[in-house]
Amino acid sequence: MSREDESSTEGSVLLPRGFLAGAVRAGVRPDIDKLDVGILYSQAPCTAAGVYTSNRVKAAPLLVCQENLGEGRAQAVIANSGCANAATGEQGLADARQMAELAAAKLRIRPSDVLVASTGVIGTLLPMKRIEDAVSRIELSAAGGPDFARAIMTTDTRPKCAGGHCGRQSEAYSLWAVAKGAGMIHPNMATMLCFVATDAPLAQHYLAACLREAVDASFNMIDVDSDTSTNDTVIVLANGLAGGGPIDDGHPAAGAFRSALTDCCIHLAKAIVADAEGATKVIECAVEGADSLADARKAAREVVRSLAVKTAVYGCDPNWGRILAAVGNSGAAMSEEKAVISISALGNGGVCVYRGAPLPFDATQARACLGAPEVRIRVELGLGDSAATAWGSDITEEYVRLNSAYTT
């Protein structure tokens, strides 16, 4: 498979074979005029897998996903924005189940084949009457992807989709993925949601493994504000309508599918960071030469998490001391004598600012790199062969304003 085969396209509108989507405005929040309830549906039953928040407070829809995904099969997702249906107790759980039932009745499938996701305010109940009315009005179509993408947005300023394909010409699979962003949101906590649809035929255990790997390399490597919400959910539905035997570890297309799924997730993860509340740029940190993959990931994540680094990048300050200290603070094995730090940007070769000791460097060029929309920090640890990349947003006065100005 060439790189072109798996390239992702932002804003892709093409749903894979057999998938339909649609959305309407239910008025979950009467004060906000936007699409807020959507359905993603496959005409054929799907092999499915999910990854959920590590937060111990889990929202009701997430519990319903866990129930319904028990057998690794599903056929539809119903999602809403405006209300997270979290910390809502028994009533919340009943409401989430009813959402599945409403969608199932409309689609003439079993409620247990419907997954449910919600994002928005915590601690308030869903307006079920309005949801019921909305579900009856949703029109599903092969062109409904962008509407579905808009229906799950909260503070996102733009919809986030990715499309890709993989496999050889005779056996081509397509993927379509949609996400909405993380970042705390007034009046309450926001959520990261992602749904992937593919017409590839997948063995369930292989699909679950591919999704875990994709999430670890993408959504688990981004940082907006170091918070993990109660509703974070990533779901993949594979309907197999492209034909062929199930893709498993030994299948010739296995690697290509795995890469394509990871690429889609990385594309969306970066889109979430780029659209973070109040952010002005994306910080990419690539750690190389680490002792282990776990260490490489810890170090890269800590650099993009550090408020000191986030504020320095926002201010275009080539402050390598903060980067070095973040790596030292990550828990990853490292030695300041062996570490090398450089700063670059797309189209700007960059400057090495630290090589086991402070280096004299061209501060003007370093500041130019830091002024770019995507700043790249490379940390070479010189200890082993493992590498990882993380992405984070910078932090700005506007972030603080957005997250404090609201009063419940």
Added chain:
Amino acid sequence: MSREDESSTEGSVLLPRGFLAGAVRAGVRPDIDKLDVGILYSQAPCTAAGVYTSNRVKAAPLLVCQENLGEGRAQAVIANSGCANAATGEQGLADARQMAELAAAKLRIRPSDVLVASTGVIGTLLPMKRIEDAVSRIELSAAGGPDFARAIMTTDTRPKCAGGHCGRQSEAYSLWAVAKGAGMIHPNMATMLCFVATDAPLAQHYLAACLREAVDASFNMIDVDSDTSTNDTVIVLANGLAGGGPIDDGHPAAGAFRSALTDCCIHLAKAIVADAEGATKVIECAVEGADSLADARKAAREVVRSLAVKTAVYGCDPNWGRILAAVGNSGAAMSEEKAVISISALGNGGVCVYRGAPLPFDATQARACLGAPEVRIRVELGLGDSAATAWGSDITEEYVRLNSAYTT
């Protein structure tokens, strides 16, 4: 011992028996006009103990402290602000050792009995000529504590001292402690430093255990911006001049000394948070009913770390969803059905906002609590008997401005 016996006094100027201190302006940073080199000295040799940063990048002076505190004895501390002497390689280590030698020569003690601490810019070398000149000019006196406190300040807006005493009248011990604040600082990373002097006679292993316990309950329970610097150091010197046998686990004054040391450290830890860059208030989170002390500490720390909570408190938003999610995110065992959350402030009884489910509450009163200079969040987990308290600053536009406006 009554509570009065161990009460701490902010800005205490009284050094314990046999301790002298002093400071001058060396001009470590020629652009900043302040005291920047100080010495704290005991006329008698001291039992000593230290706790250092967990960051893998350790500054040169910290390495010298570890070398010289090997035997658990010391007699003086020399400290400077303006330059952290971190990431400075072999030359930095030689400079830190020379600082110890300069102080030792002045005080006519062994260099190995001198501890060294630095705070300020990372990656630049100390101006040793100016430090040498400064050491010769320092005049030590029993009234020199406040000058020493000023000499270690960086972005701190005020010196931070605490005094206390403990023990019965016939066997009274006094403590004096000084600290400087954490919080990232332009142009580089700041540091938390704390030095405690006491005339109590201590067995070294008991002193080390008391210090570890005090640090775990104080400096390890505060959060300004979730970063751990390369220079963080807490040192205690006990010269025993109050007389009596060494205080050990079985000694009648053991508990009193332990409490007094912890109280002094908590007092200073809160003072650091209250003086955090750009902060407008202190957030105190008390977690009760946890399964274990480790869980109670994790949960309390995560609440005061969460940017979502910090910004909500800054904006006086009684946003309990963010508090519940932070507890859920902490890794501590918890159940949202059992959790109870209330918000209060000194002199304001407070309001319960969540009890296993959202509660209707008086938002005006909740906002009044959140407008206080010290906001108290109480989380009852209902699982066990363990409790812990953490303190954090809120986060403001001013924090972002302070940490990004500077360009190296």
